[in-house]
Amino acid sequence: MFQFTSLFALTALAAATSAAPSSGDCTGTISSLDDVAAAVKCITVVINSFTVPAGETLNLNLLSGSTVTMSGDVTFGNKTWAGPLFQVSGTNINCKSKLCASLLNSPSSTCVLVNGNGHTFDGNGPFYWDGQGGNGGVTKPAPMMKIKISGTFTNVKVLNSPARTYSVSNPAALTISKLTIDNSLGDQPNSKSGGKAAGHNTDGFDCSTTDLVIEDSTIMNQDDCLAINKGSNITFQRNTCSGGHGISVGSISSDVTVSNINIIGNTVINNDQALRIKTKADATDSTVSGITYTGNTATGMREFGVLIDQSYPDTLGTPGTGVKLSGVNFVGAQNTISVNSGAQRVAVNCGSGSCTGSWDWSALTVTGGSAGKIVNFSGIKNFSQ
Numbered sequence: 001m002f003q004f005t006s007l008f009a010l011t012a013l014a015a016a017t018s019a020a021p022s023s024g025d026c027t028g029t030i031s032s033l034d035d036v037a038a039a040v041k042c043i044t045v046v047i048n049s050f051t052v053p054a055g056e057t058l059n060l061n062l063l064s065g066s067t068v069t070m071s072g073d074v075t076f077g078n079k080t081w082a083g084p085l086f087q088v089s090g091t092n093i094n095c096k097s098k099l100c101a102s103l104l105n106s107p108s109s110t111c112v113l114v115n116g117n118g119h120t121f122d123g124n125g126p127f128y129w130d131g132q133g134g135n136g137g138v139t140k141p142a143p144m145m146k147i148k149i150s151g152t153f154t155n156v157k158v159l160n161s162p163a164r165t166y167s168v169s170n171p172a173a174l175t176i177s178k179l180t181i182d183n184s185l186g187d188q189p190n191s192k193s194g195g196k197a198a199g200h201n202t203d204g205f206d207c208s209t210t211d212l213v214i215e216d217s218t219i220m221n222q223d224d225c226l227a228i229n230k231g232s233n234i235t236f237q238r239n240t241c242s243g244g245h246g247i248s249v250g251s252i253s254s255d256v257t258v259s260n261i262n263i264i265g266n267t268v269i270n271n272d273q274a275l276r277i278k279t280k281a282d283a284t285d286s287t288v289s290g291i292t293y294t295g296n297t298a299t300g301m302r303e304f305g306v307l308i309d310q311s312y313p314d315t316l317g318t319p320g321t322g323v324k325l326s327g328v329n330f331v332g333a334q335n336t337i338s339v340n341s342g343a344q345r346v347a348v349n350c351g352s353g354s355c356t357g358s359w360d361w362s363a364l365t366v367t368g369g370s371a372g373k374i375v376n377f378s379g380i381k382n383f384s385q
């Protein structure tokens, strides 16, 4: 078996190397980590099914305009280390691949394409999960997936990430679509989690970036579905978030700006809260503005419908005043949220004077549970609970 594998790898390497890599006009096939260096000299890259050895990253530093497709599932060996397990970088400048332009059915200027064809990156979460995520226990590869491309990243499935799943820092416009993150197995306790859910801090997407769209994806996890830590021009639309901590702006630290964030048409099921903005109590000199919620639906919220809290990491503790928050609007198609009995519908906890302006909440309906408090802010219009 070993001999067969290495022979196969050598064959693939030879094929990749012999196919005129200088122009990039070749196909590089990856069937082991040994194939990567030669394969990424080609503008067309195919990933076959294989196991990435424990403690190593499948790292694709692509030529401009590359197309990467998966033709099989990739799994990662077990090792307690920081990761990431997968990283892809590359930009859309000087795109020359006709193939990827036709696959994308869009202008070639956005044609770095990673298409998983529905195949899976399996992080082997159960090996790491101990109910503590990034807060303790063994070191877990986090993030599992580091995305540093512009263009398109689509149709990839991640199974059982050890902790945080995707970190996204695109150098130019990027659309992420049709992904599945399935960490639902982590909802169950295991022998190491002391009765708690074994998966913890399994964020779907952590984004500190601009010009990003994430759409038509399904996220099943035990932490934020989306967390925007800084950045602008981010649209999160038509996704389904199940089991976790909802769609979050934050947590916001010092000296960051967040603006023009659009959260549209998502479905949130059985999360702690549906829609949250969390800014750190000790943060200074930060600004969050232009957060728009349209047409989102949530059912089965366990703690809050909408939570805007300037006391993070506390919940509804003493708020800080170092993050200026403005322009938080629920407009357009109705946002419809239902919370469990025992949960609060809407809680807003602002530092003195740090929430400002007039916020239009005309397209928000929250039912169930009890009303929460709105502290230190009177700018919410067209809404009562």
Ligand SMILES: *[C@@H]1O[C@H](CO)[C@@H](O)[C@H](O)[C@H]1NC(C)=O
Pocket (backbone or CB within 6 Å): 077, 078, 124, 126, 127
């Ligand atoms: C990794 O750990 C998981 C869960 O403990 C186990 O099922 C799997 O077989 C392990 N994989 C390897 C390659 O040892």
Ligand SMILES: *[C@@H]1O[C@H](CO)[C@@H](O)[C@H](O)[C@H]1NC(C)=O
Pocket (backbone or CB within 6 Å): 210, 211, 232, 233, 260
């Ligand atoms: C954000 O989008 C606006 C309007 O589409 C555009 O003018 C601006 O350049 C974008 N900013 C960034 C940082 O991408």
Ligand SMILES: *[C@@H]1O[C@H](CO)[C@@H](O)[C@H](O)[C@H]1NC(C)=O
Pocket (backbone or CB within 6 Å): 351, 352, 353, 375, 376
């Ligand atoms: C902020 O809220 C707290 C708690 O309700 C209150 O004691 C304080 O006076 C408020 N500050 C302002 C400026 O409204």
